Amino acid sequence: MQIGNITFKDYPVILAPMEDITDAPFRFFCKRYGADLMYTEFVSSEALVRFAGKSLLKMDFDEGERPIGVQVFGHDIRSMVRATEIASAMNPDLIDINYGCPVKKVVNRGAGAGLLRDVPRMIAMTRAVVDATVLPVTVKTRLGWDEQSKNIETVAEMLQDTGIRALTIHGRTRSQLYSGKADWTLIGKVKNNPRITIPVIGNGDIDSPQTARQMIDTYGVDGIMVGRAAVGNPYLFHRIKHYLKTGENLPELSLEARATLCLEHLERCIALRGERVAVIEMRKLYPAWFRGIPGFKPYRMKLMPLTTVAEVRHTLDEILERCGRSDLSGSGGEYGQGIRTE
Ligand SMILES: Cc1cc2nc3c(=O)[nH]c(=O)nc-3n(C[C@H](O)[C@H](O)[C@H](O)COP(=O)(O)O)c2cc1C
Numbered sequence: 001m002q003i004g005n006i007t008f009k010d011y012p013v014i015l016a017p018m019e020d021i022t023d024a025p026f027r028f029f030c031k032r033y034g035a036d037l038m039y040t041e042f043v044s045s046e047a048l049v050r051f052a053g054k055s056l057l058k059m060d061f062d063e064g065e066r067p068i069g070v071q072v073f074g075h076d077i078r079s080m081v082r083a084t085e086i087a088s089a090m091n092p093d094l095i096d097i098n099y100g101c102p103v104k105k106v107v108n109r110g111a112g113a114g115l116l117r118d119v120p121r122m123i124a125m126t127r128a129v130v131d132a133t134v135l136p137v138t139v140k141t142r143l144g145w146d147e148q149s150k151n152i153e154t155v156a157e158m159l160q161d162t163g164i165r166a167l168t169i170h171g172r173t174r175s176q177l178y179s180g181k182a183d184w185t186l187i188g189k190v191k192n193n194p195r196i197t198i199p200v201i202g203n204g205d206i207d208s209p210q211t212a213r214q215m216i217d218t219y220g221v222d223g224i225m226v227g228r229a230a231v232g233n234p235y236l237f238h239r240i241k242h243y244l245k246t247g248e249n250l251p252e253l254s255l256e257a258r259a260t261l262c263l264e265h266l267e268r269c270i271a272l273r274g275e276r277v278a279v280i281e282m283r284k285l286y287p288a289w290f291r292g293i294p295g296f297k298p299y300r301m302k303l304m305p306l307t308t309v310a311e312v313r314h315t316l317d318e319i320l321e322r323c324g325r326s327d328l329s330g331s332g333g334e335y336g337q338g339i340r341t342e
Pocket residue numbers: 016017018019020021041042071098100101140170203204205206225226227228229339340341342
């Protein structure tokens with residue numbers, strides 16, 4: 001696959017942008033385990049044009065993370081243009097526009113998936129963003145606003161004509177939020193439309209090497225994007241990539257390996273945000289890091305109130321002692337669905 005001048009030598013397995021998740025500490029692990037392309041969390045154009053510190057921080061990345069895209073969203077075309085200029089000055093590899101966020105306060109302002117209800121505006125905005133940067137621009141969106149208005153097939157052609165270099169489609173409508181099952185049928189139709197020449201990346205519910213293979217084989221997409229299933233489980237990138245190359249299904253990480261990674265994740269978050277904030281923020285990620293471990297709930301309850309890294313380290317050690325540093329190889333079960341909020 002090629003996006004602008006970015007060439008992917010392997011079949012691209014891409015980390016989905018996720019607010020409050022895909023920050024630099026988490027991306028570090030996804031890169032380590034083979035994510036071929038990553039994005040920042042989405043950045044509000046309105047915040048960027050005011051140079052809000054938090055938004056600038058979200059765009060920060062390490063050279064080792066390349067290729068990386070900064071994702072922007074907004075409702076006002078002028079702000080989107082200015083935000084694109086500011087984001088481009090950070091020198092990422094690409095700029096991605098979010099037309100998929102379903103959150104009420106975003107869509108009600110006419111941003112994110114809200115633009116699926118105003119296609120002329122979406123097209124004008126995309127063209128303006130493409131013109132505002134020398135970087136390749138990509139778009140991430142959904143099938144349509146609701147069941148009655150799944151307009152992705154025509155929207156894809158119109159978006160391509162603006163000059164975007166790739167399109168990611170999440171196989172749900174805005175109305176579905178994250179419920180039900182992602183429907184890849186229309187993603188496949190867009191991919192197989194002879195008019196579409198840009199790469200089409202499929203997204204939605206890939207949670208194992210096998211689902212990855214199945215989606216690629218059934219729908220012929222140029223790349224796949226993985227979101228929730230990678231949360232607390234960045235090793236999934238390695239398992240998927242290994243399976244695509246060899247057909248071998250690697251076991252999931254052992255409890256001990258997960259505890260080690262979780263602690264390393266916490267330490268990286270501390271380096272960025274300080275101990276107190278990082279330890280509190282890590283609370284929402286324990287269920288993901290230890291997803292699928294039988295009987296983990298009481299241990300999670302022990303981890304939740306902790307406020308220092310020393311306590312977390314001690315508790316994880318205690319958990320390992322009690323559970324045995326068990327290797328979960330061959331336990332078979334996939335981690336299942338990830339967290340569900342945006
Ligand atoms: C917590 C969370 C935050 C998200 N934030 C973003 C975001 O900032 N930008 C975006 O385009 N999509 C965002 N998404 C949607 C994901 O990128 C992805 O499209 C969706 O989760 C479906 O893929 P999955 O089934 O692999 O998780 C978010 C999803 C979750 C669960």
